[in-house]
Amino acid sequence: MAGNRRKRHNFSSQIHAFTCGKTSFQGDHSLIGGPGFSRVVYCNDPDCFESSVLNYSDNYVRTTKYTLATFLPRSIFEQFRRVANLYFLLCAILSFTPLSPYSAVSNVLPLVVVIGATMGKEILEDWRRKKQDIEVNNRKVKVHFGDGVFESSKWKDLKVGDIVKVEKDEFFPADLILLSSSYEEAICYVETTNLDGETNLKLKQALDATSNLIEDSSFQNFKAIIRCEDPNASLYSFVGTMDIEEQQYPLSPQQLLLRDSKLRNTDYIYGVVIFTGHDTKVIQNSTPPPSKRSKIERRMDKIIYFLFGTLVLMSIIGSIIFGITTSEDIEDGRMKRWYLRPDDTTVYYDPKRAAAAAILQFWTDVLLYGYLIPISLYVSIEIVKMLQSRFINQDIHMYYEEADKPALARTSNLNEELGQVDTILSDKTGTLTCNSMEFIKCSIAGTSYGRGVTEVERAMASRKGSPLPQEATEEEANVVESAEEKASVKGYNFVDERIVNGNWVKEPRADVIHKFLRLLAICHTALPEIDEETGRITYEAESPDEAAFVIAARELGFEFYERTQTSISLHELDPVSCRSVERSYKLLNVLEFSSSRKRMSVIVRNEEGTLLLLSKGADSSVMFERLAENGREFEEQTKAHINEYADAGLRTLILAYRELDEEEYNRFNEEFTVAKNSLSADREEMIEEAAEKIEKDLILLGATAVEDKLQNGVPECIDKLAQAGIKLWVLTGDKMETAINIGFACSLLRQGMQQIVVNSDTPETKALEKSEDKSAVAAALKESVIRQILDGRTLLRASNESSEALALIIDGKSLAYALEDDVKDIFLELAIGCASVICCRSSPKQKALVTRLVKVKTGSTTLAIGDGANDVGMLQEADIGVGISGAEGMQAVMSSDIAIAQFRFLERLLLVHGHWCYRRISSMICYFFYKNIAFGFTIFFFQMYASFSGQTVYNDWFLSLYNVFFTSLPVIALGVFDQDVTARLCLRFPLLYQEGIQNVLFSWTRILGWAFNGVLSAIIIFFFCIRAMEQQAFRKGGEVAGLEILGATMYTCVVWVVNCQMALSISYFTFIQHIFIWGGIIFWYLFLLAYGAMDPYISTTAYKVFIEACAPAPFFWLITILVLISSLLPYFAYSSIQMRFFPFYHQMIQWIRVDGQIDDPEYVYMVRQRSLRPTTVGFTARFEASSRNLKADLEKMTEGQAL
């Protein structure tokens, strides 16, 4: 389409009431020029003197955390905000003083390595952001270069005041003021998905004064000055004025085009840049997601504090004993240990100042026992989590092919938390369901049309008919497949030969059907998009149900093909001639949908000049109240049909219309225009009030029903999660009936489950509401809610004995009372006792509040999953927020911690990745503490034999490389690769997940057990070594073992023991584990060789210690083997007994695997059955329940026969 051809629209100002004339100069515009409103933009003249004085920032956007200059100071600052790192820094500084028991370099190096690794990670992450920045900043846009010539330029080179030309489907490079567009009225459509997640198109319109700038050349002499507010984060407000040729015009958000939104349905626009780069609203709005820490990490901090405590205690003991022995060195002027020269010494060893010496010694000890604190723990965990996230992202089973979306772990902090989820709080629409609506049924003039079968109906049918849900689900799956094949038109699944193909004209009430279909085609805000090649029309709609209506209307012969500002054009089937005719309706007003109104209407004038109000409403209570006396002809039947549809899990809307007379319309229009133009705070209310007045006395046409389809695999996934013992709460904005139906469809509810319904929408409560006194109403409502909850609780207590499953269903109004401080405890008690909880009609805020209630009060891990902007609060409040990267924009994904494409991937994310990550991280931390305690205690024990003087038994470099080289890689391998059972078995035995919920792998007993194991290993290593090498000749040549040989031998033992301990405690060896574990040990020997071969000036005590002393001595090897085996024997005995007689659940599964019984279905079933707690939701539970009933029936029958 030629860019310059301007589309003609009959423009009437009635719809877009924001025609800004001088009249609306009021309110905020007087502030311009004052503080906070100081920005001055010289349009089309960015290089003039005045604007260069202002010096606004350029359009370069930097999302990176660091720049080249700030990287070093800033990242170092970040690093040392961690307490542990600060401690190590303190140690490093102290190590330069004579206090240090080892050389400073050897102490600083590990710190440098650790900090360097973390920084490297930061650089890597920042580099990715940098690349993104480069891409964005180098995008091209056409900019006015003077003389009416537009040339393409990079985004980053834009300046405030530049005139840019943005073409269709391009992003706006900065915040612009719209000057003109390809439409004559200077309007344009904007998609703001990136900003607020809303998929509907928004309309913007330029000032009249600039709307004539339609050619590139018209900008040759264009000059204007814009004065407006300073940059701020508010997306929906903007105040400014534009001066053109001595005339001043007000600017409002209606002219503002925001960066990162997209131009749609408009060929091009011209705009002037007012905010650039970091001044733009979208950048001002970007806040980092709230940082969350996992429970394991919080507990890990406690362990670190515990170790700190141990360290300080050890240091105090050491320094006290040291002080005493030092003070005894001179007694009555006589030196005792004369060889230490106590008479001629420094303050560190001075017997006369023993207290001072002891205090100084304390610091030496703090340095010395610092090896208890694993310096590399944090960095290792970070590396491990980063790699784990990679695995999550790359998992092909969580890759959604249709949308080309893999899973995306946006933060790696919470990997292990995924293994501990106790409660899932799920949104319904778009999460459990596809959020693709299908028009499936309708009720017109009291007759129900449409013979499609919904999934819920299918589920219900199978529930009633077949006792074996497995077969039923299989059948179901087949049916679904065939249904999918049939439904060639997306969003349309309407089968009824009475209606389709124009047959409806033969129906008795064809006139009503005609009106009904026309209403469907007119009453909406969708935009048509004509595919140039095929001529097919697709629609851009605010919500999928709206799209479904327009599509349905099209399929039934009312094709909506053009929308202008003032008209809607249809190809409609004429009932008389049975031919398609073009008709256009003059669009006068749109009374938009809002959550409080729950309806939308349009006012049109048809070609005959009749004024029509067409209305559709979401809720029966909203619409039925507004019917005229003569419009209630089909009320009873329609109501019955609506209930039927709701039972089938469908979303229903009621359609009604009325004819208006001119006078009434004019009155309304006046009032409505005033309301729309008012800038006061109660504008919304005024509009609503005006609309209220005209939306009455409607004539009922019928109702529509669209199916909100369940996503693939949702019932299976919910069943697995239920078997894993995870509770699932559904928080939805839908009405109760729909929510209950979806509950049935995904097996959260089943027949025979007692439903506790807490409802404020009952007839009694409605009667209450009629009374005037608002506070009395509230109190009475609250009373009723409390009563219902208490009733539920008594039911719950009764059912505890009969082990009957309960379901709690509560609506939003009741929820508001239930969440009040004095009620929420009993509410929670009830909710936790119930097998399923469904909150319907809940607002985004309530969703977040419920999440917080569960999180805070039960202390268990919550996971929120949702896809829309209304779930953001919930996602951020929960311990883990999982966003569904589906159709409803990116808002949920942007505020989530992990994004997946389909609900069913949650199963794998939790049961497999969550379980693995939990297991990996917890065993990794335990092992870290083990290895450092084992090492640290040998240092401590040696002090007892060196009069607590702070002498280390190991060479300085042995000490410092312990954490960094010899023992770190196997732990990382453990953290990244370990699997207790394979993914397949994780899914087959979902109860395995309970290990995470119960936190059995990171309980205090287990942590202390590992700490104890560490101390035990240290005792065995140390005392075996010194007893074996105490005095006698170390080898054939007669030489005895000195300090350096003891040190090297003991260190060898430590390296062997901790690495083999690792090999013993993991049960999954790939070649990577082998390389790291055995490689670590081999690397130690190589290091010893290389280090020993260096100049003795460098290698000091390690000089040739291996090649000359240790290696040739059989004694060395004998001791290594002895110590190794004896250190591992206790753990080996313990773990084999535990494995054999008191296995954990994962070990039971390992048994089954080892016995090769994994393929014996009966056997597996038996084991699983015995290990399952009876689940109460999911189709397995449903199956169990129905087979129980069947059995009972059979028994009764046999009894009857016997009698």
Add this chain to the structure above:
Amino acid sequence: MEVEGGSRSAGAGEDRTIPIQSGQPMAFFQFTQQNLPACKPVLTPAWVITACLLMGFIFIPIGLVTLRASHSVIEIVDQYDTECVPEVHKYMKAPIYIYYQLDNYYQNHRRNQIPNVVGFCLCICFDSKLTPRYLPESNHGLPIVPCGLIAWSFFNDTFKFIRERTELMVNRKNIAWKSDRDHKFGKQVYPFNFQNGTFTGGGSLDPSIPLSDQEDLIVWMRTAALPSFRKLYGRIEEDLDEGDLLEVHVMNNYNTYSFGGKKKLVLSTLSWLGGKNDFPGLAYVFIGCSSIIISIVFMLLHVKNPRAYGETAYLSWNRKSISG
């Protein structure tokens, strides 16, 4: 109904086109899917029993051999003050090693160590090159060679062995580690300004002999690990018969009385394993026996009790629900 993760992966692996996978070898794909071939050992009773028995049967013989080696060493330990008359109670075959043993003597004290690092650096740096890399602590502006507290507290008792009035030859060569003699202590470094301070510590050195030849000093300079230690004094290269009475003339110069230390003289032969110490052998035997006992106990328990898997009353969460 059963979701077969494995079989699904096998089927799904080939036809799916995930960007990461394309063009990459199978091993890499398996790696990203965490599906690498792996060995998954499980501590089954058979494994446990076999491993324990095997350990036992390996350890006990090793322990016995070690014990035997230790027992084959004949060792005479005699505490001395002024005189010392050790009796040879068994035939000792040459070479017989002479050690002196000090108790309650903290040569490993950190105060000793810090100057010592410097001290023996000094010795190193004088090796072959004459320019010192490090200037030692000085006394009246002159360097002290060798320096450091350990050198200063050099052990200076001497022993003379007399058997039936004839003096036994004591070989005092080759008693230090070779690397010390060759590399750490310089061949052209001579003691200088040693023990010239106001307060004399231990023994003094012959300033005409280079440090690398002062082997008793080199032995002394190797820090002992523990407060009770032996150091090699020399070798007697004659056999000693059972019942031989040795008369040891001790020059008791070294002061251990101030800190209550004891001095002992040790004569010992050596086995292939070194000196006499029963501990490793006993430990080996003990560990071997324990692992056999563990395997027997385990076997009994295993046979008596039926396998408990699937018996989930043991699971912690079930235990909780049973009890409460």
